[in-house]
Amino acid sequence: MNSLHDRHRAVIPDWVSLYYRNPIEITHGEGRHVWDAGGKRYLDFFGGILTTMTAHALPEVTKAVSEQAGRIIHSSTLYLNRPMIELAERVAHLSGIPDARVFFTTSGTEANDTALLLATAHRRSNQILAMRNSYHGRSFSTVSITGNRAWTPTGLSPLQTLYVHGGVRSRGPFAHLSDTEFVRACVADLEDLLGHTADVAALIAEPIQGVGGFTSPPDGLYAAFREVLDRHGILWISDEVQTGWGRTGEHFWGWQAHAGSGPPDVLTFAKGIGNGMSIGGVVARAGIMNSLTANSISTFGGSPVTMAAGLANLSYLLEHDLQGNARRVGGLLIQRLRAIGAASPLVREVRGRGLMIGIELVKPGTDEADPQAAAAVLEAAREAGLLIGKGGGHDTSALRVAPPLSLTVAEAEEGAALLEQALRSV
Incomplete structure (x- = not known):
């Protein structure tokens, strides 16, 4: 039987991008986490491209x-x-x-x-x-x-x-x-x-x-x-x-x-x-x-x-003052990611505000954008159980971090640690 990925490629245009060498099917979510079809759980730091703004499966919604x-x-x-x-x-x-x-x-x-x-x-x-x-x-x-x-x-x-x-x-x-x-x-x-x-x-x-x-x-x-x-x-x-x-x-x-x-x-x-x-x-x-x-x-x-x-x-x-939460937890997350970035030769800049954070990657020792490193960190983060995005100019060398605005301090720390692990592996 053909895989879901094979079926996707057979009927969906080639220009509809998929993340990851082996794309994942997300089957359900709760809070700031989602699960794939294999049952693996991920901390979601991208929210379906900044769209799951409050939380997955929010009961009120x-x-x-x-x-x-x-x-x-x-x-x-x-x-x-x-x-x-x-x-x-x-x-x-x-x-x-x-x-x-x-x-x-x-x-x-x-x-x-x-x-x-x-x-x-x-x-x-x-x-x-x-x-x-x-x-x-x-x-x-x-x-x-x-x-x-x-x-x-x-x-x-x-x-x-x-x-x-x-x-x-x-x-x-x-x-x-x-x-x-x-x-x-x-x-x-x-x-x-x-x-x-x-x-x-x-x-x-x-x-x-x-x-x-x-x-x-x-x-x-x-x-x-x-x-x-x-x-x-x-x-x-x-x-x-x-x-x-x-x-x-x-x-x-x-x-x-x-x-x-x-x-x-x-x-x-x-x-x-x-x-x-x-x-x-x-x-x-x-x-x-x-x-x-x-x-x-x-x-x-x-x-x-x-x-x-x-x-x-x-x-x-x-x-629930999620704007205030974005300011407080986002501020802590940016500080943590800047500390991680300062120790990584891949990281040129950590920028953004609130829970809208970009991490620009370059080839170590240069100012040259490194889209291959961004793709590799995206893969490594996924393996570690963290979903992030990427973007940038024509080089696509920036990681994009944008969790739901209800993110907790503990989840911010967990996500930062997983991202640090991914950067080190690359």
């Missing part, structure tokens, strides 16, 4: 899903939908955007696609500013604004995209500068870029780049950018698909580290809010959101079942 499914599973946005309206009210309030409107989608890709539609229609321009090393999704429009060549399969695009410096602090032509000088140089680059173009619709940026390896600029860069954007009437879209809901610990949204000019014009979210259910969305000022002049609906966005899950998950997150 599974109960909400079950109860809603027992009433009605689907109706579409053509009918009034109480769970969707209730979640939209809460998200609008939490977003910080005045007079906000919320549109729900089924993924972060679709959320960013919608944000681009809104911005280009509102500004009557198809020119977009994006950050180098960025990632915004896999649709035709979002790959065209993704500044990471490993995730951009085509150069064809409905948009004209210009890429700006600033998403990566410790590499590139401005890496040697102080934080203040770095921000000043990036702003000057933006000013120069805008001097050669006209009628740009928006800048889209991740406050911390996710697929890019959890890189980020100094706090305040996007506030400085915003002053320039406002002079030109250009919108700011904050892609909070990975940074939202308190994961960074210090702030509920990533944009709040750059809050000198207030909230973004448009905010996109997904992943963690559903704790595994398919929820994405866009928040924007009413004047922007309502600027579309054609009809639109969403068949599956705002599904009663996913909205019930989102409400239960958000309530749990706020009532």
